[in-house]
Every structure is written in structure tokens, then in C-alpha cells.
Amino acid sequence: MNIRQTALLGVAFAFVTSVAHAEISDGVVKLGVMNDQSGLYADLAGKGSVEAARMAIEDFGGKLNGKPIEILSADHQNKPDIGSNIVRQWIDVEGVDAIVDVPTSSVALAVQKITSEKDTAFLMSGPASTRLTNEDCAATGVHYTYDTYALAVGTGKAMVEEGGDTWFFITADYAFGHSLEQDTANVVKKNGGKVLGEVRHPLSSADFSSYLLQAQGSGAKVIGLANAGSDTTNAIKQANEFGIVQSGQQLAALLMFITDVNSLGLDVAQGLTLTTGFYWDMNDETRAFADRFSKRMDGQRPTMVHAGVYSEVMQYLKAVDAIKDDGGKAAVDQMKKTPINDFFAKNGKIRADGRMVHDMYLAQVKTPSESKMKWDYYKILRTIPGDQAYQPLSESKCPLVKG
Numbered sequence: 001m002n003i004r005q006t007a008l009l010g011v012a013f014a015f016v017t018s019v020a021h022a023e024i025s026d027g028v029v030k031l032g033v034m035n036d037q038s039g040l041y042a043d044l045a046g047k048g049s050v051e052a053a054r055m056a057i058e059d060f061g062g063k064l065n066g067k068p069i070e071i072l073s074a075d076h077q078n079k080p081d082i083g084s085n086i087v088r089q090w091i092d093v094e095g096v097d098a099i100v101d102v103p104t105s106s107v108a109l110a111v112q113k114i115t116s117e118k119d120t121a122f123l124m125s126g127p128a129s130t131r132l133t134n135e136d137c138a139a140t141g142v143h144y145t146y147d148t149y150a151l152a153v154g155t156g157k158a159m160v161e162e163g164g165d166t167w168f169f170i171t172a173d174y175a176f177g178h179s180l181e182q183d184t185a186n187v188v189k190k191n192g193g194k195v196l197g198e199v200r201h202p203l204s205s206a207d208f209s210s211y212l213l214q215a216q217g218s219g220a221k222v223i224g225l226a227n228a229g230s231d232t233t234n235a236i237k238q239a240n241e242f243g244i245v246q247s248g249q250q251l252a253a254l255l256m257f258i259t260d261v262n263s264l265g266l267d268v269a270q271g272l273t274l275t276t277g278f279y280w281d282m283n284d285e286t287r288a289f290a291d292r293f294s295k296r297m298d299g300q301r302p303t304m305v306h307a308g309v310y311s312e313v314m315q316y317l318k319a320v321d322a323i324k325d326d327g328g329k330a331a332v333d334q335m336k337k338t339p340i341n342d343f344f345a346k347n348g349k350i351r352a353d354g355r356m357v358h359d360m361y362l363a364q365v366k367t368p369s370e371s372k373m374k375w376d377y378y379k380i381l382r383t384i385p386g387d388q389a390y391q392p393l394s395e396s397k398c399p400l401v402k403g
Contacts, residue, residue, distance in 0.1 A: 023324065024326050028068050028070055029320065031072070031097065031098050033071060034101060035104075035126055038075055040203070040229035041126070043263070044126075044228070045101055045305045045306070048303070049309045050071070051306075052293065052302065052306045053309050054071055055296070056309075056313035060314060065320075069317070074090075078107065080106050083102070083110060083111055084110045088114060091115075091120050097328075099120060099121070099122050100123045100313060101124070102122075102124055105131070106176070107127075108124055109175060113136075115138065115140050118328070119140060119327055119328040121326075122141040123144060123312040125144050125306075128148045129175045130179055132354070133351075133396070134398055137354050137399065140332055142335060143355050144312040146304060149389075150390055151180060152180070152187040153388065154361075155252055156188055159222055159250065159273060160191040164221045164250055164252070165192060166194050166196055166222065167184075167188050167194070168214070168218040168220035169181045170199055170235060171198055171199070171200050177226045180226040181198060181224070184226065196218045197214070201231070207238075208234055209238060211235070215244075222250045228256075229257075230263075232255065254274075257303040258280070258375065259300070262300075262374075266368045266371055270365050271365060271367070273362065273381075274364075275361070276363055277307075277360050278302075278308070278361075279380060281376065281378070282380065289343050307343070316331060316335065318338070322338075332350075336351070340356070349386075351393060352393070352398070352400050353393065353396050354398075359386050361383055362382050363381060364379045
């Protein structure tokens with residue numbers, strides 16, 4: 001065999017190998033939706049995210065390249081060790097091809113390491129920490145719906161511009177809370193404000209009295225709640241009982257979902273400013289999705305996490321269908337090449353660091369007299385363009401970003 005024949009044989013072998021690799025593994029596409037289904041984040045994600053993923057699969061047609069699409073779900077109980085064990089079981093034993101949702105940033109950071117090692121796509125709707133697209137980024141990860149930087153740019157900047165130039169933070173003591181506090185503090189300082197102090201609380205706190213008293217005693221114009229779910233609603237309820245807002249201080253709910261407003265009621269939540277990546281009542285497309293979702297969820301309207309899950313699952317399935325390969329990096333690489341235009345995002349794009357860039361919205365909770373029906377809770381104050389909402393790539397600490 002001469003040199004030319006050997007070279008041709010090598011090229012042919014490489015081609016056959018690549019074609020053999022580009023396939024649907026195990027003859028099925030499996031998605032694992034993991035989140036908090038029993039604790040403080042159950043309403044904002046939970047079973048609603050599972051249902052949103054199921055809707056996307058059904059709308060896609062239920063099969064991919066002739067292969068069935070299956071869905072698994074699990075409750076990580078907001079614990080990184082439990083979440084990690086579930087994901088390893090799913091990938092190693094169940095043959096799961098993509099992990100979906102995963103609110104609670106500490107769990108998501110642990111999962112990101114596993115999915116990166118095992119070439120499994122990680123489609124994140126629920127977690128918020130910017131570490132997921134910075135120092136802990138991965139070629140298999142897509143951070144889809146929102147992050148702490150976008151929340152800070154929206155709510156933090158707006159409140160400083162309206163005169164809330166001194167802040168005290170009440171912060172959930174784990175990765176998400178720390179990230180949200182830091183990003184918001186940076187925005188406050190950049191816009192001429194000052195941070196007077198902070199206090200940390202454990203996840204799923206019932207009693208916020210001591211934290212609220214410290215915040216009240218600081219004299220800060222704004223008390224920033226760097227937490228989410230029932231931690232946020234409990235803090236707001238107790239602040240209302242203490243008369244904190246009535247005495248002149250403002251509350252900044254730095255991450256608030258429409259399910260939180262529904263839980264609080266407009267009498268308590270009215271006037272709060274928040275940042276969101278989605279609102280169900282923005283246009284005909286969002287209302288159509290929300291109506292379908294609501295029928296399957298006993299009347300509940302979707303949060304931005306639920307909408308993000310549907311969108312990211314649909315984009316993933318389209319990517320796998322295009323390349324006929326459910327490998328994690330291959331699928332995410334294809335997603336990065338494809339603009340996102342659906343009810344959730346217009347002209348959305350996934351960057352090299354895995355951040356899906358799309359418009360965010362600054363909203364204010366309506367008064368009871370302004371609301372015409374249940375779930376009619378937001379006034380959209382302004383659109384924050386995606387290139388302003390998210391951390392610039394020039395500031396990225398992600399190793400995937402070429403300097």
C-alpha cells in the first residue's frame with residue numbers, strides 16, 4: 001500500500017467514525033428535568049417546569065429522527081449532593097442526554113461539573129448565579145432564562161435612579177444569594193449609591209425579624225432582598241407587619257416571580273419593582289402559551305422559569321434534529337449557531353460562554369384597583385435590551401471566551 005492509499009484510507013476511516021458518532025444514543029432521546037418540587041422553589045419551577053418540558057416535546061412531535069423522546073423528573077431538595085447523585089444515576093444508568101432547569105445555583109454548579117465531564121447538555125432555566133457562565137462555564141452548558149447580573153442591572157439600577165441610593169442587603173447564604181448581592185452592590189456603587197451593610201440568612205428561613213431589624217436600623221433607603229421563593233415572600237410579609245415600608249424604607253425584591261406575587265396578594269405586593277425575562281400577558285404569543293400551560297396546571301400562569309424551560313427544550317430538540325447527534329457539546333454548539341425567535345425571546349442568541357442573551361423587562365406590581373383579574377399583576381415599565389441586560393463578553397472569566 002503506497003502513501004496515497006494509506007492517506008485515503010485514513011480519511012475514509014475518520015469519515016466513517018464521525019458518521020457513526022453522529023447518532024441518537026441508545027435509540028432514544030431522554031431529558032431529565034430536575035428542580036425543587038417540594039420546597040421554597042416548587043411554585044416558580046417544580047412540576048410546572050416538568051409540564052413545560054412535556055409541552056415542548058409534544059409540540060415537537062414526540063419523536064426525533066424516528067426515535068422516541070422521553071422525560072424523567074426528580075426533586076433535588078435544594079441539596080447539591082442529592083442533585084449530583086440523581087444526575088450521575090440518570091446519565092450513567094438511565095442514559096439521559098440533557099439535564100433541564102435546576103434552580104438553586106449551588107446544585108446547578110455541581111451539576112455543571114458532571115455534565116461537562118460526561119458530555120451531557122445542561123439546559124439551565126432556574127439557576128441565577130453568573131458563575132455558571134464565568135469561571136464555572138462549560139461547553140455543554142446553556143444559561144437560558146436570566147441571571148443575577150441582569151436582575152441587578154434592572155431592579156438595582158432603576159431604584160438608584162429613583163433616589164434609592166443607600167442599600168442594606170438581606171441575603172440567602174449560598175451561591176445564588178452571594179452572586180445576586182455582589183452584582184447588585186456593583187450596580188448600586190457604579191451608579192453613585194452606597195452599600196451600608198448586609199446580613200446572611202439560611203435557605204428556607206421562616207423568621208426574618210432579626211434581619212429586618214438590622215436592615216431597619218441601618219437607615220438604608222433600600223432593603224435589598226437577595227433571595228427567592230418563600231424566603232422572599234416571608235421577608236416581604238414580615239416587613240409589612242413591621243411597617244418598614246410605611247416608615248419610609250423601600251423593599252427591593254431582586255428576584256421575584258409572578259407566583260410570589262400571587263402568594264403575597266396585591267395588597268402586600270403592590271408597587272414592588274422587579275426584573276423578569278418573561279410576562280405571560282405581553283402579547284398574543286405569550287398569552288397563547290400561558291393559556292395552554294394554565295389548563296394543565298390548575299389555573300396557574302407560567303413563571304419566566306417555566307417559559308424558559310419550554311423554549312430551551314424546543315431549541316435543544318431542533319439542534320439535535322439538525323445534526324442527528326445528541327452529544328452534549330455537539331448539540332450546544334448547534335444551539336449557539338441558531339437564533340432564537342419564539343414567544344419567549346426575539347432575536348435571542350447563545351454566546352460562547354453559554355449565556356443566552358435576550359431582552360429583559362423592568363416591571364412594577366399593580367395595585368388592586370389596576371388589576372382586572374387574577375394573574376393580571378404586572379405593569380411593564382421598560383424593556384432592557386439583551387446587550388445591556390447581560391454581562392459583556394469583554395468582562396467574562398469563562399475559559400471558552402477567546403480574549
